[in-house]
Amino acid sequence: MDSEFLAEKERxxxxxxxxxxxxxxxxxxxxxxxxxxxxxxxxxxxxxxISRGGPAVTTASVYNILGELSSIGVYRRRFSSNNKxxxxxxxxxxxxxxDKENHMFKDVFDDELLEMIESRLRRRRFRxxxxxxxxxxxxCHPTRN
Amino acid sequence: MDSEFLAEKERxxxxxxxxxxxxxxxxxxxxxxxxxxxxxxxxxxxxxxISRGGPAVTTASVYNILGELSSIGVYRRRFSSNNKxxxxxxxxxxxxxxDKENHMFKDVFDDELLEMIESRLRRRRFRxxxxxxxxxxxxCHPTRN
DNA sequence: GTGATTGCAAATTTTTTGCAAGATA
DNA sequence: TATCTTGCAAAAAATTTGCAATCAC
Numbered sequence: 231m232d233s234e235f236l237a238e239k240e241r242x243x244x245x246x247x248x249x250x251x252x253x254x255x256x257x258x259x260x261x262x263x264x265x266x267x268x269x270x271x272x273x274x275x276x277x278x279x280i281s282r283g284g285p286a287v288t289t290a291s292v293y294n295i296l297g298e299l300s301s302i303g304v305y306r307r308r309f310s311s312n313n314k315x316x317x318x319x320x321x322x323x324x325x326x327x328x329d330k331e332n333h334m335f336k337d338v339f340d341d342e343l344l345e346m347i348e349s350r351l352r353r354r355r356f357r358x359x360x361x362x363x364x365x366x367x368x369x370c371h372p373t374r375n
Numbered sequence: 376m377d378s379e380f381l382a383e384k385e386r387x388x389x390x391x392x393x394x395x396x397x398x399x400x401x402x403x404x405x406x407x408x409x410x411x412x413x414x415x416x417x418x419x420x421x422x423x424x425i426s427r428g429g430p431a432v433t434t435a436s437v438y439n440i441l442g443e444l445s446s447i448g449v450y451r452r453r454f455s456s457n458n459k460x461x462x463x464x465x466x467x468x469x470x471x472x473x474d475k476e477n478h479m480f481k482d483v484f485d486d487e488l489l490e491m492i493e494s495r496l497r498r499r500r501f502r503x504x505x506x507x508x509x510x511x512x513x514x515c516h517p518t519r520n
Numbered sequence: 521g522t523g524a525t526t527g528c529a530a531a532t533t534t535t536t537t538g539c540a541a542g543a544t545a
Numbered sequence: 546t547a548t549c550t551t552g553c554a555a556a557a558a559a560t561t562t563g564c565a566a567t568c569a570c
Contacts, residue, residue: 252524252569272560288527293560295525309454309473309512313534314559327501328510336501343495350488351513356472356481359515365473366511367454368496370504397544397549417535433552438535440550458559459534 238265242304249302256287260295261304269308269318269326269335272296308335309365328367338368383410387449394447401432405440406449414453414463414471414480417441453480454510470511483513 242261243253251257263278264270270278272292279286287295296317299305308316308326312333318326325338347364387406388398396402408423409415415423417437424431432440441462444450453461453471457478463471470483492509 250524254525254569256526289559290528290561291526307456309456311452311454311460313458313460315456315458327504327506329504330507338501340495340499343492346491346495347488347511350485350491354485356483356513356515358517359472359474360518361472361513361515362475363514364511365454365514366492366509368501368504368506369508369510370501370506372503373505395549399544399550401551434534435536435553436551 235262235265245302245304251298251302255285256291257295257299259285259287260292261299264296264305264317264319268337269316271314271316309367325366325368328369329372330369331371380407380410390447390449396443396447400430401436402440402444404430404432405437406444409441409450409462409464413482414461416459416461454512470513473512473514474517475514476516 239258239261242258246253246257259279260275263275267274267278272289275292275296276287276289296305296315300307300317303320305317306320308318310316310328310333311330314333316333316335318335321337322339323341323344325340325344327336327338329335344364344366347366351361351364384403384406387403391398391402404424405420408420412419412423417434420437420441421432421434441450441460445452445462448465450462451465453463455461455473455478456475459478461478461480463480466482467484468486468489470485470489472481472483474480489509489511492511496506496509
């Protein structure tokens, strides 16, 4: 196990407890994978776990776990254009670079830009809706060289 | 047929021709649906066509058509978090309001904001990637009242 | 021990594919 | 007519469900 994960592990367990959820092996394994991958789909998590030779977690459980952890804010659903669900380990607010050919995400930090956008949007009201977050993706393609 | 669609129809046919594509009934029907719907998934298009009692188009063809029209820039793939593909009739650059409960999109126009964002991002370079577009979604939930 | 969680297998949902038949220019 | 497109049906891919078995607390 990655040593960096040790501190995160504690934090993770306490977040589970706070929501009355048990710290099962499967949840720990999925979180370790997500922590290492940063952004992933259910099968990327499964593959990661298998490649690690660790205790495999059923696909169905991986979906289940990713879903429940998203609902308590530990992960966040990402937006893709290839009809697969991706999740992201939430850290501080950030933008994403989305590689539309390989469907990979990378974090991009630019607090000033985010602040600029949010302050502008705070002034706007959208009838019938309440804005939860602003999601910004730089849609990219890889360059050859 | 909506009269507004008449002008659009011509424009659409010429875009098809420009790419050496034939103006088939199916493409016309799908485009009419997309033009009316603004943002839609394949089955929303199918439903729309059926509800109109018009000539139905096979699901497979709808997917095919939405895909090819996206590749020539007539539509654009949208980003959703529910593992379905949505498409959007591209008009001028705009943001999207995304209703995460009902998976519906609405256009939001704010040229000044877009310009602000793009001018800032133009200065940044991302190693190994070339930015095609910036996609901004206001992730919302409907308010009850 | 008890209730929450998981595994398993089957069902659903969404999208893609291959190829013969049909339509467009 | 020659080529591009579509329909159809089957396959693939992604996710969800139900329930009995298991595990965490």
